[in-house]
Amino acid sequence: MSDGQQSPSSAPPSEPSSVVPTRQLTLSVDGQQHQVEDAGGTLLDVLRDRLGVNSVKDGCSPQGQCGCCTVLVNGQARVACVTPARRANGKEITTVDGLAEDRQERWANAFCATGGSQCGFCTPGIIVRLDALASKGNDPDDLGPVEQALLAHLCRCTGWQTITEAWLVFHSGEAPGNAATTGGRDLLAAARRAEIEGGAAQTVSPEVALGRGGFAADTAPANSLIAVPTDDGSWVVGETLAEARHAAGKVQGRRTTIDPQHPIELPEAGPDGPWVATLRTTWVDPAYLETDASWCEPGGEPASPLANGGAFGGKTESKIGELARNLADEHGRPVLALGSREFTIQQGPKRPPVSGGVRADGSGELRVASTPGIAEAIAAVAPEITVVEVEVPGPPTSADIRAAGWAEAVVLQAGARGTTAPVVAPSGAVAEAKVDANGIHVSVRCGQPLDDVILRSYCVGAAHMAWSWLTSEGLAIDTEGVIHDLTVRSFGILRAVDTPTIHVTIEPDDGEPVNGSDAVFAAVAAAGWLAAGQPQDWPVGSIG
Ligand code: FES
Ligand code: FES
Incomplete structure (x- = not known):
């Protein structure tokens, strides 16, 4: 076989x-x-x-x-x-x-009203915990216990703030039914904005918050064989998940105590002048919560591993659908292929590490782990920067990961200026970010908003993702290219309690809607780096 x-x-x-x-x-x-x-x-x-x-x-x-x-x-x-x-x-x-129907509805409507659920994979677990907290009858305006409760959860999409806002809406009585939830919103237009921001089709509705986003692991035919990966990258198939896992000999992932390394040496500045800003990053996991999964009938088309978005480019090249199709054809039965967290970490593409310097005039050199399409992405935003791709032992990398390469160029050029400036993304969207004692302030212009709630939710999520990348994200990978961090917590996703308040202003624009949150991501990374004093090596640790 x-x-x-x-x-x-x-x-x-x-x-x-x-x-x-x-x-x-x-x-x-x-x-x-x-x-x-x-x-x-x-x-x-x-x-x-x-x-x-x-x-x-x-x-x-x-x-x-x-x-x-x-x-x-x-x-x-x-x-x-x-x-x-x-x-x-x-x-x-x-x-x-099993929550009382009226409470289910209030939670679902509250999350929909604030954009607190995007892909919706994390949301049912969060609602269950928040419902238990709400039942204690504490002062709902005291958000300390909510932030404590969220420590037990991860959400990659939302950046937490809109979840906390959903808690407040749940208690305000403002979201008792569909009219108040949608507030005159066109949820199809909202879904269009979500697709533009997330890069994959996405449903926007209260149902999503209840875990009904149509994920492949939930929709496979009941008679499916289950396929799971083994430690050596091969797959085994069983009649049940327990049988397949037993055959695969699944082992617990681990977290290393090794700090993330910076695998690429800084380039020399050369005769054109010294670097005024330098930057080194490491591999970063896209950290989507729904691990790769797909199912397929014999002779059929595989279910998308992106049933409701949420991977921000991380699953664009996922091979799991192809695998499910091959196994289904081979066994003459529907097959559900379920990637474990360890599999997703080891096989899934990462944000490529970079190392670079810029001169006062914005010219410079950015070395980046060899990645198809990355040089073009950087050139579209910063043509003054020479891109040199280098071979580095490590996991696969992808230029599809949110703003990969060009956000790093934007950061370096902000460092050369010593001040923030509007960031123009390849999409044409413009974003600006500032950081002060009150938090992160973002403005974005990206064509017709289509739905302010969803656009704002994506911008909050992008600001959190940028701040998280800057301050705490990175994978420990040794010089042989072996990943030592195999748990979802080891990615370093910033916790709700550590996330500054994010203020979003959506600039009016009648133009064609384009992706705005990637511009926000780059703008916040640059503004945060300046606020931190431009330390060369990322992640930089907490700021302020
Ligand atoms: S904590 Fe149970 S699946 Fe992640
Ligand atoms: S909405 Fe939380 S992980 Fe997607």
Whole structure:
């Protein structure tokens, strides 16, 4: 069999029940009693794979770090991927589907009203935890406990602020129904803006916040074989996820204590004058929460691993659909291919590391890990900068990652000027950012907004992503190119409590709508770097 793939019959052992003790567990899930065999797995395995509760998401199992699988166990928020199923025996499990209908609706409407849910993969777990917090009856205007609650979660899209705003809207009573939620908004126009910003089709509706974004892992036919990756990059197939995982011998990801290195040496300034600003970065993971997944019927078209956006260019080159198609054709059955977090880290493309310097006139040299399309992307924004691609051992890189290469050029040129200036993105959008004691101030002009809520949400998310990149993101990769950070927390995504307040102004514009959040990303990275005093090596650590 090609590519190291094994047939179900070759996945040892074929009967998980033959290798683990069995007993009956009794669980109340969203008010329904269930009896399930204890196969030694987690509560997440039982909920998703045995009972089909797909609102509970798997973003990192068994790492227990992203919060996407959060449920209530007897009213307490728990991450289901590290909760043994036997611990839930006799307990009441509540998922987002089991919240009282009026509360579900209020949460969904509140998240839709603020843009607090973009791809929606992280949102059901967040709603469950926030609902438990809300039930305590604390002062809802005290946002300290909300920010503490969000420490247990990761969201790559929103930058947290619009989630906190959804908490306030939930308590304000302003979002009791669809009219108030949409406030006269055209949600199809909102979806168009989301697609322009995220680069992939995206639904905007209250349903998305409840985990109904149509993710591939949730929509595969019930009779699908499940394929999972092994540590050596091959795939094994099983009748159930438990069987496939057992055959794959899945190991827990790890986080290293090694600091991220800067793999590219600075270029020499040469006879044209000294560098007035220099910069070195390392590999950065796109850190999308929905790991690569796709399913396919024999002879069919594979389901998109980007059912509702959210990867900001990170999945453009994903091969998982092709893999699902090949396996389905080979086995004559539908196959759901599920990439683990460790697989996504090891195989998925990264933001390429750079090293460069600029002179006072804005000319300079940027060395960048060899990446198709990166030189063109940089030249479109900063033609005065010479791009030199260098071979560096490490994971694959992609020019599709948000503003890859050209944002670094914008940062360097801001450093040469010593002041911020409007950033003109390849899309034609213009953004400007300033940083002061009150937070990050962003203005953006990118054609007709189409929907202010969604455009603002994407700009807040882009500002957070830029600040996070500047201050804390980077992967530890050794000189052989081996990745040592294999957990979702090791990416360094900035926490809600550490994120400055982000103020967004949308400039009126009747032009054709174009992507504006990438310009915001570059502008905030530049403004933040200036505010930090232009330290050469990123991530720079906390600012101020
Ligand atoms: S899937 Fe459980 S915490 Fe990430
Ligand atoms: S909305 Fe949170 S990860 Fe996409």
